[in-house]
Amino acid sequence: MNKKYPLTTLAILISFSVFSQTLKGVFGGIQSTTAGYKVRDKKQSTSSKTGGQLGMTLKIPFDNQLFFSPIVAYSLKGFTVQLTDSATIPGKDVLHNDVTVHAIDIAPLLQLDFSKNPSHLFVRFGPAIDVAFKGKERLTYKNGKTADQDMKFGSTYYGFITSSAIVHLGYETKGGFFVFGHYNHGLGSMNNNDFGPKIHHRIVGLSLGTYFGRRNPNVFDTRALDAK
Numbered sequence: 001m002n003k004k005y006p007l008t009t010l011a012i013l014i015s016f017s018v019f020s021q022t023l024k025g026v027f028g029g030i031q032s033t034t035a036g037y038k039v040r041d042k043k044q045s046t047s048s049k050t051g052g053q054l055g056m057t058l059k060i061p062f063d064n065q066l067f068f069s070p071i072v073a074y075s076l077k078g079f080t081v082q083l084t085d086s087a088t089i090p091g092k093d094v095l096h097n098d099v100t101v102h103a104i105d106i107a108p109l110l111q112l113d114f115s116k117n118p119s120h121l122f123v124r125f126g127p128a129i130d131v132a133f134k135g136k137e138r139l140t141y142k143n144g145k146t147a148d149q150d151m152k153f154g155s156t157y158y159g160f161i162t163s164s165a166i167v168h169l170g171y172e173t174k175g176g177f178f179v180f181g182h183y184n185h186g187l188g189s190m191n192n193n194d195f196g197p198k199i200h201h202r203i204v205g206l207s208l209g210t211y212f213g214r215r216n217p218n219v220f221d222t223r224a225l226d227a228k
Contacts, residue, residue, distance in 0.1 A: 023059040025178070027209025028052070033077035035099075036186070036200040039085040044197070049100070051076035053207060059111065069111035069124055075103045077203060089157065089196030096140035101151070101190075103132040107166050118174035123167070128184065130162045130201070156193050163188040164201060176211040 034048040055073025062068050078100040086092040107128035114121040135151030135158065153160040164187055170180025186200035 021061050023176075023211040025057045025059065025176075025209050025211040026055070027057060027073075027178070027180075027207045028054040029205055029207025031075075031077070031182075031203050031205025033079060033201065033203045035079040035081070035190075036198075036202055037079070037081050038198045039083065039087045042085050044084060045082040047080045049078040049080065049098075051078060051203075051205075053105070053205065055105070057209070059211065062110070065113040065116060067111040067113070069109045071105070071107045071109055071128075073105045073107075075105045075130070075203075077101050077103065077201060087195065087197050089191050089193045090137060090139055091141075093141045093143075094139050095142055098138040099151070100136045101132050102134040103130050105130050105184075109166065109168070111168075113172075119172065121169075121171050122178075122180075123169050124180070125167050126165075128164045128166045130164060130186075132158070132160045132162075132190070154192065157191075159188070159190055159192040161188075162186060162190050162201065178209050178211070179207070180209075181206050 029052065031051050031053055032048045033051045034046050037044040037046050053073045053075045055071055057069055057071045060068040078098070080096065080098045082096055083094060086094065090097045105128050107126060109124045109126035109128075111122055111124045114123070132151075132153065135153075137149050137151055139147045139149065141147070151158050165185045166182060168180040168182045170178055172178040182203070182205050184201060184203035186202060188200070189197075190199045190201065191197055
């Protein structure tokens, strides 16, 4: 008998077992967004804007109380900046810029449940890729004039892909509902121009969500196995 068949069958069974234990969820919430903004290493004054996120997540058993929890979410973010030092981006004559960005966040996070109880605290953490697909700027110039324009993305303008680190702290219920607070710390600058500013997203928020397909979100419950 070909030894590959038993191994293939076992792999398929394991895959189906993991998939059957996988939870699918949706979530949405509000967030306060701003940015760390420097021009030639000089910090510029920024203020926050209200945004939001809406996304989907999975919860896949990995090891005991550790899960793989990838997230894909639409994110509305932005900031305002008061410029005391000029730069090529957004323009040498600009004193103030009000920025709004529409993006898709892709985050392959890990989730650690603090308890095996059906209702429990959890923490998620990991990297994220931010893919901007649209942005707006409202520029205020030194002469007092204002102008609204679309953000330009490219090698000498704003970058449409940035990276960040994410931490979620939340609570899941037996019924499959969850709530979490999140913090996104931008690692990559959203400006690509060598003579432009360094801009890193800073985001805090609160979201609510629910898993569907099963009522107990702690699917990798090992209590029965531990008792044997």
